[in-house]
Amino acid sequence: MRVPRSFAFIDLSGFTALTAREGDERAVGLLSTFRSIARDVCSRRGVRIAKWLGDGAMLVSVNETALLATLLEIQHAMKTSRAALSVRCGATNGDVLLHEGDDYIGTPVNVAARLCDLAPGGAVYVTRELSEFRPEWSAIAEISPLEVKGFDEPLDVVAIEFSVLVGEAHACPICGIPLDPSVATTSARDAIGALVLFCSESCHDTWVRRPRLTPEEQGSLRSPLMGS
Template identity: 40%
Template structure:
Protein backbone atom coordinates (compact mmCIF):
# COMPACT_ATOMS: atom_id res chain seq x y z
CA UNK A 1 0.00 0.00 0.00
CA UNK A 2 1.44 3.39 -1.05
CA UNK A 3 1.08 6.26 1.42
CA UNK A 4 2.50 9.77 1.75
CA UNK A 5 4.41 10.37 4.97
CA UNK A 6 7.11 12.62 6.36
CA UNK A 7 10.11 10.78 7.78
CA UNK A 8 12.76 11.99 10.16
CA UNK A 9 15.89 10.25 11.34
CA UNK A 10 17.48 11.55 14.53
CA UNK A 11 20.96 10.67 15.77
CA UNK A 12 22.97 11.56 18.87
CA UNK A 13 26.31 13.02 17.78
CA UNK A 14 29.46 11.52 19.26
CA UNK A 15 27.71 8.69 21.11
CA UNK A 16 30.45 6.10 20.49
CA UNK A 17 33.33 8.23 21.83
CA UNK A 18 31.09 9.39 24.69
CA UNK A 19 30.45 5.77 25.66
CA UNK A 20 34.15 4.98 25.40
CA UNK A 21 35.08 7.91 27.64
CA UNK A 22 32.27 7.82 30.22
CA UNK A 23 31.22 4.16 30.20
CA UNK A 24 28.06 2.14 29.70
CA UNK A 25 26.10 3.55 32.66
CA UNK A 26 26.44 7.14 31.40
CA UNK A 27 25.59 5.98 27.88
CA UNK A 28 22.40 4.34 29.15
CA UNK A 29 21.50 7.55 30.98
CA UNK A 30 21.97 9.62 27.79
CA UNK A 31 19.84 7.20 25.77
CA UNK A 32 17.17 7.09 28.46
CA UNK A 33 16.98 10.88 28.42
CA UNK A 34 16.71 11.00 24.60
CA UNK A 35 13.95 8.41 24.62
CA UNK A 36 11.97 10.10 27.39
CA UNK A 37 12.14 13.51 25.69
CA UNK A 38 11.32 12.05 22.27
CA UNK A 39 8.41 9.90 23.49
CA UNK A 40 6.80 12.87 25.26
CA UNK A 41 7.25 15.27 22.35
CA UNK A 42 6.13 12.74 19.73
CA UNK A 43 2.95 12.13 21.71
CA UNK A 44 2.34 15.88 22.01
CA UNK A 45 2.92 16.42 18.29
CA UNK A 46 0.97 13.40 17.04
CA UNK A 47 4.12 11.91 15.53
CA UNK A 48 5.01 8.22 15.57
CA UNK A 49 8.36 6.90 16.77
CA UNK A 50 8.54 4.28 14.03
CA UNK A 51 11.65 2.57 15.40
CA UNK A 52 14.54 3.06 17.77
CA UNK A 53 17.96 2.85 16.14
CA UNK A 54 20.58 2.47 18.87
CA UNK A 55 21.51 6.09 19.61
CA UNK A 56 18.76 7.50 17.43
CA UNK A 57 15.27 7.01 16.09
CA UNK A 58 13.10 7.07 13.00
CA UNK A 59 9.94 9.21 13.16
CA UNK A 60 7.02 9.29 10.76
CA UNK A 61 3.83 11.27 10.41
CA UNK A 62 1.15 12.45 8.04
CA UNK A 63 1.68 16.10 9.07
CA UNK A 64 5.11 17.23 7.90
CA UNK A 65 5.01 20.35 10.07
CA UNK A 66 4.40 18.24 13.17
CA UNK A 67 7.33 15.94 12.35
CA UNK A 68 9.65 18.91 11.81
CA UNK A 69 8.45 20.69 14.96
CA UNK A 70 8.85 17.50 17.02
CA UNK A 71 12.41 16.97 15.78
CA UNK A 72 13.35 20.61 16.41
CA UNK A 73 11.85 20.61 19.91
CA UNK A 74 13.70 17.43 20.86
CA UNK A 75 16.93 18.85 19.41
CA UNK A 76 16.48 22.11 21.29
CA UNK A 77 15.64 20.33 24.55
CA UNK A 78 18.79 18.24 24.29
CA UNK A 79 20.76 21.41 23.48
CA UNK A 80 19.65 22.73 26.86
CA UNK A 81 19.68 19.72 29.14
CA UNK A 82 21.38 16.89 27.27
CA UNK A 83 24.99 15.79 27.16
CA UNK A 84 25.19 15.24 23.40
CA UNK A 85 23.90 17.24 20.45
CA UNK A 86 21.26 15.78 18.14
CA UNK A 87 21.17 15.91 14.35
CA UNK A 88 18.41 14.98 11.94
CA UNK A 89 17.21 14.50 8.39
CA UNK A 90 13.64 15.00 7.12
CA UNK A 91 11.95 14.07 3.84
CA UNK A 92 8.34 13.76 2.66
CA UNK A 93 7.20 11.41 -0.07
CA UNK A 94 5.19 8.43 -1.23
CA UNK A 95 6.40 5.12 0.17
CA UNK A 96 5.24 1.56 0.58
CA UNK A 97 3.79 0.67 3.96
CA UNK A 98 5.43 -2.69 4.62
CA UNK A 99 3.79 -5.29 6.87
CA UNK A 100 1.77 -2.56 8.59
CA UNK A 101 4.57 -1.09 10.70
CA UNK A 102 7.50 -0.21 8.44
CA UNK A 103 8.09 1.88 5.32
CA UNK A 104 10.11 1.37 2.16
CA UNK A 105 10.89 4.05 -0.38
CA UNK A 106 13.02 6.94 -1.50
CA UNK A 107 11.70 9.36 1.16
CA UNK A 108 12.94 7.04 3.92
CA UNK A 109 16.33 6.65 2.25
CA UNK A 110 16.76 10.38 1.66
CA UNK A 111 15.83 11.26 5.26
CA UNK A 112 18.44 8.76 6.51
CA UNK A 113 21.12 10.18 4.18
CA UNK A 114 20.32 13.74 5.27
CA UNK A 115 20.73 12.76 8.91
CA UNK A 116 24.20 11.34 8.31
CA UNK A 117 25.27 14.57 6.58
CA UNK A 118 23.85 16.96 9.22
CA UNK A 119 26.17 18.69 11.65
CA UNK A 120 25.58 18.50 15.41
CA UNK A 121 22.44 20.50 16.23
CA UNK A 122 21.36 20.68 12.59
CA UNK A 123 18.26 19.27 10.92
CA UNK A 124 18.51 18.93 7.15
CA UNK A 125 15.40 18.70 4.99
CA UNK A 126 14.56 18.45 1.33
CA UNK A 127 13.27 21.44 -0.58
CA UNK A 128 9.99 19.57 -1.12
CA UNK A 129 9.58 19.20 2.62
CA UNK A 130 10.38 22.87 3.31
CA UNK A 131 6.79 23.96 2.64
CA UNK A 132 5.80 22.16 5.85
CA UNK A 133 8.28 24.06 8.05
CA UNK A 134 6.36 25.86 10.83
CA UNK A 135 6.21 29.64 10.37
CA UNK A 136 8.37 30.43 13.42
CA UNK A 137 11.32 28.48 11.93
CA UNK A 138 13.59 29.80 9.21
CA UNK A 139 15.34 27.22 7.05
CA UNK A 140 18.52 28.18 5.19
CA UNK A 141 19.06 26.93 1.64
CA UNK A 142 22.21 24.86 1.22
CA UNK A 143 21.74 24.02 -2.47
CA UNK A 144 21.96 20.66 -4.19
CA UNK A 145 23.94 17.96 -2.36
CA UNK A 146 24.95 14.53 -3.62
CA UNK A 147 24.53 11.41 -1.49
CA UNK A 148 25.88 7.88 -1.93
CA UNK A 149 23.28 5.57 -3.42
CA UNK A 150 21.12 8.39 -4.82
CA UNK A 151 21.20 8.98 -8.58
CA UNK A 152 20.38 12.70 -8.45
CA UNK A 153 21.47 15.58 -6.20
CA UNK A 154 18.96 16.63 -3.54
CA UNK A 155 18.02 20.28 -2.88
CA UNK A 156 18.65 20.71 0.85
CA UNK A 157 17.74 23.26 3.52
CA UNK A 158 18.97 23.42 7.11
CA UNK A 159 17.34 24.24 10.42
CA UNK A 160 20.22 25.08 12.73
CA UNK A 161 20.12 25.13 16.53
CA UNK A 162 21.55 27.94 18.61
CA UNK A 163 25.25 27.57 19.36
CA UNK A 164 25.75 24.95 22.07
CA UNK A 165 28.20 25.75 24.88
CA UNK A 166 31.00 23.17 25.23
CA UNK A 167 30.64 20.43 27.87
Protein backbone atom coordinates in the same frame (compact mmCIF):
# COMPACT_ATOMS: atom_id res chain seq x y z
CA MET B 1 -0.45 -0.25 -0.35
CA ARG B 2 1.20 3.06 -1.25
CA VAL B 3 0.70 5.89 1.26
CA PRO B 4 1.96 9.49 1.65
CA ARG B 5 4.10 10.02 4.74
CA SER B 6 6.82 12.24 6.17
CA PHE B 7 9.91 10.58 7.64
CA ALA B 8 12.74 11.64 9.89
CA PHE B 9 15.76 9.95 11.34
CA ILE B 10 17.35 11.38 14.46
CA ASP B 11 20.38 10.35 16.45
CA LEU B 12 22.81 11.50 19.09
CA SER B 13 25.87 12.96 17.41
CA GLY B 14 29.08 11.57 18.90
CA PHE B 15 27.42 8.83 20.95
CA THR B 16 29.97 6.12 20.11
CA ALA B 17 32.91 8.35 21.06
CA LEU B 18 31.22 9.39 24.31
CA THR B 19 30.59 5.74 25.22
CA ALA B 20 34.25 4.88 24.66
CA ARG B 21 35.40 7.94 26.60
CA GLU B 22 33.00 7.97 29.56
CA GLY B 23 31.68 4.42 29.81
CA ASP B 24 28.47 2.50 29.29
CA GLU B 25 26.65 3.81 32.36
CA ARG B 26 27.10 7.42 31.29
CA ALA B 27 25.97 6.55 27.76
CA VAL B 28 22.85 4.74 28.98
CA GLY B 29 21.89 7.71 31.15
CA LEU B 30 22.18 10.07 28.20
CA LEU B 31 20.26 7.68 25.97
CA SER B 32 17.46 7.49 28.55
CA THR B 33 17.20 11.29 28.59
CA PHE B 34 17.07 11.40 24.79
CA ARG B 35 14.36 8.73 24.56
CA SER B 36 12.27 10.32 27.30
CA ILE B 37 12.36 13.68 25.52
CA ALA B 38 11.55 12.08 22.16
CA ARG B 39 8.57 10.18 23.60
CA ASP B 40 7.15 13.29 25.27
CA VAL B 41 7.52 15.53 22.23
CA CYS B 42 6.25 12.97 19.72
CA SER B 43 3.24 12.13 21.87
CA ARG B 44 2.20 15.76 22.23
CA ARG B 45 2.69 16.60 18.55
CA GLY B 46 1.10 13.45 17.13
CA VAL B 47 4.25 12.01 15.57
CA ARG B 48 4.89 8.26 15.68
CA ILE B 49 8.18 6.72 16.76
CA ALA B 50 8.32 3.91 14.20
CA LYS B 51 11.39 2.27 15.71
CA TRP B 52 14.31 2.89 18.03
CA LEU B 53 17.72 2.51 16.39
CA GLY B 54 20.25 2.30 19.21
CA ASP B 55 21.18 5.94 19.84
CA GLY B 56 18.59 7.14 17.32
CA ALA B 57 15.06 6.70 16.07
CA MET B 58 12.91 6.70 12.96
CA LEU B 59 9.89 9.02 13.11
CA VAL B 60 6.81 8.93 10.87
CA SER B 61 3.98 11.43 10.48
CA VAL B 62 1.04 12.25 8.25
CA ASN B 63 1.53 15.93 9.15
CA GLU B 64 4.66 17.51 7.70
CA THR B 65 4.58 20.60 9.92
CA ALA B 66 4.18 18.53 13.07
CA LEU B 67 7.18 16.41 12.11
CA LEU B 68 9.45 19.42 11.55
CA ALA B 69 8.27 21.05 14.78
CA THR B 70 9.04 17.79 16.59
CA LEU B 71 12.62 17.73 15.32
CA LEU B 72 13.31 21.31 16.37
CA GLU B 73 11.73 20.79 19.77
CA ILE B 74 13.69 17.60 20.47
CA GLN B 75 16.91 19.45 19.66
CA HIS B 76 15.91 22.39 21.85
CA ALA B 77 14.90 20.14 24.76
CA MET B 78 18.19 18.22 24.62
CA LYS B 79 20.12 21.48 24.64
CA THR B 80 18.20 22.96 27.56
CA SER B 81 18.60 19.70 29.49
CA ARG B 82 22.36 20.32 29.24
CA ALA B 83 22.89 16.94 27.66
CA ALA B 84 26.48 16.27 26.65
CA LEU B 85 25.53 15.51 23.04
CA SER B 86 23.41 17.25 20.42
CA VAL B 87 20.89 15.67 18.08
CA ARG B 88 21.18 15.58 14.30
CA CYS B 89 18.17 15.07 12.05
CA GLY B 90 17.30 14.29 8.45
CA ALA B 91 13.80 14.39 6.98
CA THR B 92 11.79 14.25 3.78
CA ASN B 93 8.33 13.28 2.56
CA GLY B 94 6.77 11.27 -0.24
CA ASP B 95 4.83 8.16 -1.19
CA VAL B 96 6.03 4.80 0.15
CA LEU B 97 4.83 1.22 0.35
CA LEU B 98 3.28 0.24 3.67
CA HIS B 99 4.63 -3.27 4.29
CA GLU B 100 2.94 -5.71 6.70
CA GLY B 101 1.12 -2.88 8.41
CA ASP B 102 4.01 -1.27 10.27
CA ASP B 103 7.01 -0.92 7.96
CA TYR B 104 7.71 1.52 5.15
CA ILE B 105 9.60 0.83 1.93
CA GLY B 106 10.62 3.54 -0.52
CA THR B 107 13.05 6.25 -1.54
CA PRO B 108 11.84 8.85 1.02
CA VAL B 109 12.87 6.56 3.87
CA ASN B 110 16.34 6.16 2.39
CA VAL B 111 16.73 9.89 1.76
CA ALA B 112 15.78 10.80 5.33
CA ALA B 113 18.29 8.30 6.71
CA ARG B 114 21.08 9.61 4.46
CA LEU B 115 20.37 13.23 5.39
CA CYS B 116 20.62 12.37 9.07
CA ASP B 117 24.00 10.74 8.42
CA LEU B 118 25.22 13.89 6.65
CA ALA B 119 23.88 16.44 9.13
CA PRO B 120 26.28 17.80 11.76
CA GLY B 121 25.26 17.71 15.40
CA GLY B 122 22.53 20.24 16.15
CA ALA B 123 21.35 20.49 12.52
CA VAL B 124 18.07 19.57 10.84
CA TYR B 125 18.58 18.73 7.15
CA VAL B 126 15.41 18.45 5.06
CA THR B 127 14.58 18.34 1.37
CA ARG B 128 13.46 21.68 -0.01
CA GLU B 129 10.03 20.28 -0.80
CA LEU B 130 9.47 19.33 2.83
CA SER B 131 10.80 22.69 4.06
CA GLU B 132 7.74 24.37 2.57
CA PHE B 133 5.76 22.90 5.48
CA ARG B 134 8.04 24.27 8.20
CA PRO B 135 6.43 25.94 11.25
CA GLU B 136 5.94 29.71 11.14
CA TRP B 137 8.52 30.13 13.90
CA SER B 138 11.28 28.43 11.91
CA ALA B 139 13.47 29.62 9.06
CA ILE B 140 15.47 28.14 6.20
CA ALA B 141 19.26 28.19 6.17
CA GLU B 142 20.57 27.57 2.66
CA ILE B 143 23.25 24.93 2.14
CA SER B 144 24.88 23.61 -1.01
CA PRO B 145 23.23 20.68 -2.84
CA LEU B 146 24.36 17.47 -1.17
CA GLU B 147 25.98 14.46 -2.78
CA VAL B 148 24.05 11.56 -1.27
CA LYS B 149 25.16 7.95 -1.48
CA GLY B 150 22.93 5.96 -3.82
CA PHE B 151 21.72 8.97 -5.83
CA ASP B 152 23.17 10.05 -9.17
CA GLU B 153 22.40 13.76 -8.76
CA PRO B 154 22.95 16.06 -5.76
CA LEU B 155 19.83 16.59 -3.65
CA ASP B 156 18.33 20.03 -3.04
CA VAL B 157 18.54 20.21 0.73
CA VAL B 158 18.20 23.02 3.28
CA ALA B 159 18.61 23.30 7.03
CA ILE B 160 15.79 24.58 9.21
CA GLU B 161 16.31 26.45 12.45
CA PHE B 162 14.55 28.83 14.83
CA SER B 163 13.65 32.18 13.30
CA VAL B 164 13.80 33.89 16.71
CA LEU B 165 16.95 33.69 18.84
CA VAL B 166 16.73 31.88 22.16
CA GLY B 167 16.86 34.39 25.00
CA GLU B 168 15.56 37.28 22.90
CA ALA B 169 11.90 36.34 22.83
CA HIS B 170 8.91 34.91 24.59
CA ALA B 171 9.02 31.17 25.14
CA CYS B 172 6.15 28.77 24.60
CA PRO B 173 5.26 27.71 28.18
CA ILE B 174 4.93 24.04 27.23
CA CYS B 175 7.94 23.33 25.01
CA GLY B 176 10.14 26.41 25.55
CA ILE B 177 10.46 27.20 21.83
CA PRO B 178 11.41 30.88 21.32
CA LEU B 179 8.64 32.98 19.77
CA ASP B 180 7.53 36.51 19.11
CA PRO B 181 3.98 37.62 18.24
CA SER B 182 4.69 37.65 14.51
CA VAL B 183 5.44 33.90 14.38
CA ALA B 184 3.34 32.44 17.21
CA THR B 185 0.60 30.04 16.14
CA THR B 186 -1.80 31.30 18.80
CA SER B 187 -1.81 33.26 22.05
CA ALA B 188 -3.72 33.69 25.30
CA ARG B 189 -3.69 35.73 28.49
CA ASP B 190 -2.64 34.26 31.82
CA ALA B 191 -4.19 34.85 35.24
CA ILE B 192 -2.64 38.31 35.56
CA GLY B 193 -3.34 39.31 31.97
CA ALA B 194 0.15 38.78 30.55
CA LEU B 195 0.49 37.67 26.95
CA VAL B 196 1.37 34.00 26.49
CA LEU B 197 2.50 32.77 23.06
CA PHE B 198 2.27 29.22 21.75
CA CYS B 199 4.13 27.43 18.97
CA SER B 200 1.21 25.13 18.15
CA GLU B 201 -2.41 24.37 18.93
CA SER B 202 -1.27 21.22 20.76
CA CYS B 203 0.86 23.26 23.16
CA HIS B 204 -2.02 25.71 23.66
CA ASP B 205 -4.41 22.84 24.42
CA THR B 206 -1.95 21.31 26.88
CA TRP B 207 -1.61 24.68 28.65
CA VAL B 208 -5.39 25.13 28.85
CA ARG B 209 -5.78 21.71 30.49
CA ARG B 210 -3.14 22.38 33.15
CA PRO B 211 -4.19 23.39 36.68
CA ARG B 212 -4.49 27.17 36.70
CA LEU B 213 -2.45 29.29 39.08
CA THR B 214 -3.94 32.11 41.10
CA PRO B 215 -2.92 35.64 40.06
CA GLU B 216 -0.59 35.77 43.09
CA GLU B 217 1.11 32.49 42.15
CA GLN B 218 1.33 33.54 38.50
CA GLY B 219 2.93 36.84 39.44
CA SER B 220 5.61 35.14 41.51
CA LEU B 221 6.57 32.94 38.54
CA ARG B 222 6.31 35.55 35.83
CA SER B 223 9.25 35.61 33.43
CA PRO B 224 10.81 38.97 32.49
CA LEU B 225 10.46 37.86 28.84
CA MET B 226 6.67 37.63 29.02
CA GLY B 227 4.73 40.45 27.44
CA SER B 228 2.15 42.67 29.07
